[in-house]
Amino acid sequence: MPNLFKDFFYFSRGERRGILTLIAVIGIVLLSGYLISAWQHRGDASPADIAEQIAARQEYEQFMASLEEKKEPRKKQYASHGRKEENAPIALAPFDPNRTDSIAFRHLGLPAWMVKNILHYRSKGGKFRKVEDFKKIYGMTEEQYSVLSPYIYIAPEDTAHNTPQLYIPQPIQAENMKYASGTVIDLNLADTTELKKIPGIGSGIARLIVGYRQQLGGFYQIEQLKDIHLDTRQLQAWFSIEPTGIHRINLNRSSVDRLRTHPYINFYQAKAIVEYRKKKGTLTSLKPFALYEEFTEADLERISHYVCFE
Structure with a gap:
């Protein structure tokens, strides 16, 4: 009998190694499953902890939303300062600095802040008595003054109109000689x-x-x-x-900006000329624009004296 049990439980060296290896593998698998399960449950929180986290998150979101609401009025308040100042189209024309309004000043190329200075000066009783006085406006550059000075006129003190009038000739003085009648x-x-x-x-x-x-x-x-x-x-x-x-403008080469500087050509007319040139090619006359709503017959007649098609 002892010999039978001994024979049954007898293992060779190779079999013993295999059995030990198998036991080791089984132990590793069981230990790994336990460790994985423990790791997965490590981050679990109690219902009280979860509720506390949710409340904290909501409080944080409300705080951030209140900050955004405070910033929004400030953005609206200063939105106008963030926008680039719109430039009024420049159209040089004669003007009286004592009577010209803000819109006309802007069309002369003056920035809004300088126009405000001029109007403030006039509102305080200030008066431009000679052309050179306009140069004294705060911020006026030499370049701006040199461009505008040919268009400045100062109406006589006793004239209530906004336009220059021919004054009554004064007695002829030696230092201010006038031409005799008949001079041309x-x-x-x-x-x-x-x-x-x-x-x-x-x-x-x-x-x-x-x-x-x-x-x-x-x-x-x-x-x-x-x-x-x-x-x-x-x-x-x-x-x-x-x-x-007469100096003429070449309609086949001039840009919109160049054309609109002429007193007889407005922006829409200048744009129509350039667009027609792009689509149809070289211009040879003003006849194509007779059917355009931007041009009247009088417009085309007076423009014709100042254009060429070379």
Whole structure:
């Protein structure tokens, strides 16, 4: 009998090694399962802990939302400062700094803060008595003044209108000689000194005429002086016009910005010309624009004196 049990439980060295290896593997598997289960349950929290975490999270979100609400009015308050100041289209034209409104100043290319300074100066009783006074405005640069000075005129103190008027000629003095009746000068060639020798024309009106002539590129008829509110009936006898010296704009090369600087061409007309040129090619006349709503017959007639198609 002992021999039978001994034979039954007898294992060779290789079998014993196999049995020990199997037991070790089983032990490792069981231990791994326990460790994994313990690790998974390590992060579990009690219902009280979960409720506390949820309450803390809600409190944090409410706090952040209150901060956003406080920031929003500030953003709205300063939104206008964050926007880039819109630039008004520049259209140089004669102006009286004692009477011009804010919109007209903006169209002359002056920034809003400088316009505010000018209006504040006038509201306090300030007056521009000569052209050079405009240069004293705070922030006015030499470049801005040099561009605007030809268009500045100061109306006489006893004139209630916003437009320059021909003043009554004063007795002729030696230092301020006037031309004799019958004298005729070329309106496209006369400078301010020569213009002031015409009875009824002073420094302000002389600068006004020269400035508008530069803006146009030259006059083709005396009646154009009505554009700057001058009475041509009093001036017609003193002027002749040689239109061959008029500076013309090439419609096949000029940009929208260049075209709109001319007093007789507005932004929409300039854009229509450039768009037509892009779609149809080289322009040879103004006839295609006769059907455009941007142009009237009068517009095309006066523009024709200032354009070329080279």
